[in-house]
Amino acid sequence: MARNLDRTSHRGDRVSVWLWAAVGAGGSVGAIGRFLLDSLVAEHAGRDFPYGTFAVNISGTLILGVLTGSSLAGNVLLIAGTATIGSYTTFSTWMLESHRLAEDRQFRRARLNLGVSLFVGFGAAFVGHAIGAQL
Amino acid sequence: MPRLDGRELAAIAAGGALGAVARVWIGRHVTSAGGSWPWATLVINVSGSFALAYLATRLQERLPQSTYRRPLLGTGFCGAYTTFSTMQVELLKIVELHRYGVAVAYALVSIAAGMAAIWLATSIVRRTGAIA
Numbered sequence: 001m002a003r004n005l006d007r008t009s010h011r012g013d014r015v016s017v018w019l020w021a022a023v024g025a026g027g028s029v030g031a032i033g034r035f036l037l038d039s040l041v042a043e044h045a046g047r048d049f050p051y052g053t054f055a056v057n058i059s060g061t062l063i064l065g066v067l068t069g070s071s072l073a074g075n076v077l078l079i080a081g082t083a084t085i086g087s088y089t090t091f092s093t094w095m096l097e098s099h100r101l102a103e104d105r106q107f108r109r110a111r112l113n114l115g116v117s118l119f120v121g122f123g124a125a126f127v128g129h130a131i132g133a134q135l
Numbered sequence: 136m137p138r139l140d141g142r143e144l145a146a147i148a149a150g151g152a153l154g155a156v157a158r159v160w161i162g163r164h165v166t167s168a169g170g171s172w173p174w175a176t177l178v179i180n181v182s183g184s185f186a187l188a189y190l191a192t193r194l195q196e197r198l199p200q201s202t203y204r205r206p207l208l209g210t211g212f213c214g215a216y217t218t219f220s221t222m223q224v225e226l227l228k229i230v231e232l233h234r235y236g237v238a239v240a241y242a243l244v245s246i247a248a249g250m251a252a253i254w255l256a257t258s259i260v261r262r263t264g265a266i267a
Binding site for chain 1: 159162183220227245249257
């Protein structure tokens, strides 16, 4: 993904301020979207298990799979995919919630959160990529 | 839907913008060819996990309640800086090149290093107490 930015930066190694602004805006949209879906899911599914982060990460991975599988490229993919969806999904919260489950001696839930997210996430990337290639 | 706090949303948006810019900036400087070991994402995810655990543990156990630090730095910055979807798409690209060993190693190292970073940051905060 970094190569997309490099392409615009060959001239004097300066990336357009507007491009960075768009990356930032994408990050804001992604983070807000994550907060909203996480709150909504946690409210309905309860807080015994981090369903909110799971829902965010799987849906985001599906979308990123579609984007990377499609013919999108360059700055459009950078802003929609890397910046926006990259910020929508989160690795750190996934790790923190898994650690806190294990710390509360809920080892089964901790293992489930790690394993199911990893495998379902991979499946979502695969399915998304296949859908994107059809578009 | 919980009631939305405009300032909280603004803090998340600001942190999210910074997190995305930081991740893209690092991605530009730590380039790896498609299908090879994704150093940039790994470094980002592990360092972001460390930062989130440090912050979350301090806010929960050390510092008085602060309204906007968690949404700005935790939900906003660390959440947006680290990424789950990019890791999965990278895994898919590695698998498509039939480099199954690399894919398994990348997944396991990401999770092991991420969990170790969380554990380390949490321990540091609990042992050293409140340093500013």
